[in-house]
Structure formats: C-alpha cells, structure tokens
Amino acid sequence: MLFAGDAYRRYQQLNGSMLTGLIAYRMFMLVVPVAVASIAIAGYLNDVGQDPGFHAGTTLGLGTAVADLLRTAGQDSHEHWTTGALVAGCGMLLGGYGLLSGLHRSFTQIWELPPARPRRWLSAAGEVAAGFLVLIVVILAAHGLHSSGLAQLGVAVLVTFVAVFASLLGLSLMLPNRAAVWSDLIPGAVAGSVLFTVIHEITIYVLPRRVGELSGTYGTLGVAIAALLYLYMVGFLVLVSGFVNATWSATKRNPNHLQPPSDEGRPI
Numbered sequence: 001m002l003f004a005g006d007a008y009r010r011y012q013q014l015n016g017s018m019l020t021g022l023i024a025y026r027m028f029m030l031v032v033p034v035a036v037a038s039i040a041i042a043g044y045l046n047d048v049g050q051d052p053g054f055h056a057g058t059t060l061g062l063g064t065a066v067a068d069l070l071r072t073a074g075q076d077s078h079e080h081w082t083t084g085a086l087v088a089g090c091g092m093l094l095g096g097y098g099l100l101s102g103l104h105r106s107f108t109q110i111w112e113l114p115p116a117r118p119r120r121w122l123s124a125a126g127e128v129a130a131g132f133l134v135l136i137v138v139i140l141a142a143h144g145l146h147s148s149g150l151a152q153l154g155v156a157v158l159v160t161f162v163a164v165f166a167s168l169l170g171l172s173l174m175l176p177n178r179a180a181v182w183s184d185l186i187p188g189a190v191a192g193s194v195l196f197t198v199i200h201e202i203t204i205y206v207l208p209r210r211v212g213e214l215s216g217t218y219g220t221l222g223v224a225i226a227a228l229l230y231l232y233m234v235g236f237l238v239l240v241s242g243f244v245n246a247t248w249s250a251t252k253r254n255p256n257h258l259q260p261p262s263d264e265g266r267p268i
Helices: 002-013 016-047 052-059 064-077 081-110 121-143 150-174 182-218 220-253
Strands: none
Touching: 002 016, 002 220, 016 052, 016 064, 016 081, 016 121, 016 220, 052 064, 081 121, 081 220, 121 150, 150 182, 150 220, 182 220
16 A cells, blocks of 8 residues: 555656646657558459458447448548558657656656667667557457457457557667666556556447547547547556556665655654
C-alpha cells in the first residue's frame, strides 16, 4: 500500500493527468497516419478483388462500424493506394517524432532528471513509429482469436500481454531513467501490461458496440471520440509503468523511502 501510495503521490505532484493527455494527443497524431495506412491497405485489397470490410469485421472482429468504414474507404482509394501508403509512411515518421518528444519530456519529469535533448532523434522516432505499428498489428491479430474458442482466447491474452510487456520495457530502456540495471524497469512493464491486458479484454466486448453507437449518432466523429478515449487509457498505462519504475528504483536506493512518518514529535 505504501508503494502504491508513493507512486500515486508522484502522479499527483507531476500533474499526471496533463502528461497523460499529452501522450494521448501525440499517439492520436501517430494514429492518423496509421489510419491512412489502413485505408491504403483497404484500397489494395479492393484493387485485388477482396473485401476489406470482411477482413476487418469477421477476421479481426472490429465490429460492423469499422468494417463499413474500411469497405467504403477501400472502394474510394483503390486507384490511389500507393500514394496513400507513401503519405502514411512520412506521417508515421513525423508522428513517431512527436510521440517520442512527448514521452521523453514526461519520463524526464517522472524520474526527476534535468532536461536534456535525446540523441538519435530520427532513428529513435522511426523505432517508436515502427514499434507502435507492430504492436497494433499483433494486438489486432490476437483480437481475431477471441471468437475461435477458449484455448485461442488464452493464446490471445498471452500474446497481448507479451507484446505490451516488450513494448513497455523497450520504451523504458529508450527513455530517460535512473535505473541502476535494466531489470529495475521490469516491475513497471509488468504492471502496465497486466492493467492493459485486463482493460483491453473488457474493451473488446464494449468498444465495438460503443463505436457503433457513437458512429450512428455522430458519424466519423464518434469513431474519433472512441479512439481518443482508448488512447487516453493507453497513455495513462504508459505513465503507470514509468511511475512504478521510478518508485521501485527510489526504494532500492533508499530502503526507508516508503517508511510511514514517525509519531515522534507530533503534538498529543
């Protein structure tokens, strides 16, 4: 309880909700070119005679609203999907740069480090964008296993946990930290992965229906609202991993760090 309380205190002191909003916004700016890439893929599938809506709705289980959007997008972009793919690649590099900047600033504050400009901006931004895309693909592939049986459900949960754990650990190694050894970054990756997996499994059954309701009421804006809410949750879990690791490292450096205040000297 003392450990969780100290992590929460750090979150409150650094205005964690504002940092979460920053990361969610930067992720949204990376999701935009990812959406363009999905439209380019839908156009390619339509161009070769396949139905992108079927793959999205049935194979990946993303719901009828997303399936209808991709089906329409594929019909509209089948002649220009190569241009869309090129634009998506450039946009993902820029979006990765923005996300890396926001994460670097946030983790510098979480670990109470002096501001410093990170090295290898371009390559690091490409790594963040590529990792983000791979994570989405893996989670979507795992998502498609949920309707295949209990054993496949277990595999999907395990794949999701491992993919998120590897992503959080990789981010923690890339971003500013004061960990003495790399293994000090494992607790935050485990905490973030467990929370993400639990919440993700819940949203699998809630989000597609919610997206359908919002898209029916607000059109494409409804899908954007649902995406922002989901990204805010992901941004919060990324910060949770950072706060857990910072608290863990501070406790290792000073074992008395989490001791409750003494009653000595208090007025009776």
